[in-house]
Amino acid sequence: MPALSAVPLISSRALLQPGGGDVFTVDTDRRTFEFDGSSGRALRRAAPRFDGRRPLGDIAEATGCDGGELASIVAMLGEEGVVVDLAATIEAATAADFASALRRECRFWSGEILAQPFWKKIVAGEMPEAVIFGWGIEAFHYVDSVNEYMAAAAANAHLEHDVRMLIGRHYAEECDHGEIFLQGLANCGFDRDSIVNAPPLPGTRALMNYLFELACTDTFAVEAVFDLMQSDGESLTKERVHAFYDALSRLYPFATPMFDGFRRHALIDVASNHGETVFDRLCLTPGLITPDVGRRCVAAVRSLAEHFILHFENIERYYGSPGAVLPRRPFDLRAWL
């Protein structure tokens, strides 16, 4: 159970609804939680303060709620991924506890990324053709950028040989995956060179450069962020991948060949999900994950989540605008002089 030092942040996917009497409902896209009696009364007062900025003890004091009761509610909502305790990683007693707290936090941030309007419109079939293809082009740039950031992570990993081999093997498995996306776009009629030469959107470039900078400066942090990038790995199955891309192909039939590329890539990810990540391995090595390293890893994960939000938001904003160029073209001096 979280202590009173827990710092709860409630998911933006949770709709908080006071009902009649003492009833209080927390509605998510997966489940609805109904609280009654003293729990309902406590949540009415406390839930709006689950904003990731103050410890549970302070919330209990400010709202006059029982701290123990709040802690058990937060524990239950935390199990369901509705609330995350932002202090859990920092307060972890062991490196293994830290690793599992970070994984929980990554699943939470992954949910926050998917809660953004971009994804709601995608799955509702509301995105225009330019945004769908723009998404594909930016996805190509992002996936292809493993040849920047994963290569840099391998180049800058000054750890024991076995760990470096894990980092190197991971990169080696991923280095050609951009080609899958490129082929998918080419099968939709796009000229390959025009995709390769298209400047990434600023939001995509921000994401790629952030990962690269991390890879050059902090081996632990760049390995930790794979927990976010692969946070759906545990629940990802072949069946789910097929169902998702079948649905997208029905909604956007013009982009079926591109989604086949996305699908192929996701299936490779499913097949290569070996459970233990490089970061898990680092956490198991005594003495490596110091409190300072832990703080850097957590900060990197949270910042990467923001970069992903920016990336998807930028795709819709740019490719959904009337002046969008698709595929984008770089500045070429020959067109001017």
Added chain:
Amino acid sequence: MSLVLRHDVYTREEGGVTVLENDDARIEVEGVPAREVRRLLSHLGGGRPLDGFTGIAPDGVRAITAALVEAGLAREAGDPHQLVDVDRFTALARELYPRWKARLFGQGLWKSLVDGTASFTQFAGWLLENYHFIEGVNDRLGSATAYAQNREARRHFARHYREEFDHGGFFLEALLQLGIRRQDAGNSLPLPTTLAVLHHMRRCARNDSLQYAACSAFLESTGGDRGSARAFFDAITRNYAPNRPQIVAPLVAHLDLDEDYGHNGVLERVAPMLAPITVQRAGAALEAARALVELLELWSADIAAHYTDPDALPRARSYGRYRRPAPVAATFEEVL
């Protein structure tokens, strides 16, 4: 013959006609499916001959490309490895930058700061992110100096660094005057777009000193325009600090110092040091500057969006507030 199309030409369909346009010109294409017109445009990257294009009859291709050339939207592609005249290159940059600057500063956050429609939190957020950006001179100009392979260019960047490395202090002073504590400013988290601007410039510094100089020249062209900058500071003083001009005074002092140092004309100084310069290299430098402008636009929009929420300042305690989708906020209001 192969043609190269300007980067900013976009297409749209208007009543059965395909319109090709940018800010300067517009042409209309009738009787050809829009999809084929777009495919033709993808072919105009300067690397492939036009007669290899299929999908539109040769007469149609000739008519469309002739119209593009006549409108100034495309040109015959020369050899990308040819050397460019350095003066022509820098003159083109000086022609393009004011237009890009007008686009950046004429809208969104910047316009709202000038006309006073931005909230006080947005003003404070703008100041805080500017502090991070100016403090980031150590990230970007340090990189430009370290990666420069040309000794003269490196000395230029080193001098510039020596003059600028502590200028974050001007913005910190402004933040202190605003009531933000030193430790809160220091511990605050830059927005991802603030980091992105710095990371982009570091990338340019790694790629080529010319790319860094082209970006730096864009930034300095904005600071070097003394009249516009002073008018901007007058406006924000009027709108956000009418009784506390000491908030904006450090920013004006920073502008004065930059002017005294002569931190403008960096491209004119550095480009000749880096000659000979090919068309391809010069184009990549201007592409880097164009990408910077796009990033600065995203940065401005990010500041305006994030600091709409008064609780978002400072960012050290605001994880989870970044683009928090609306439903929760609305629900919170009901609950509260």
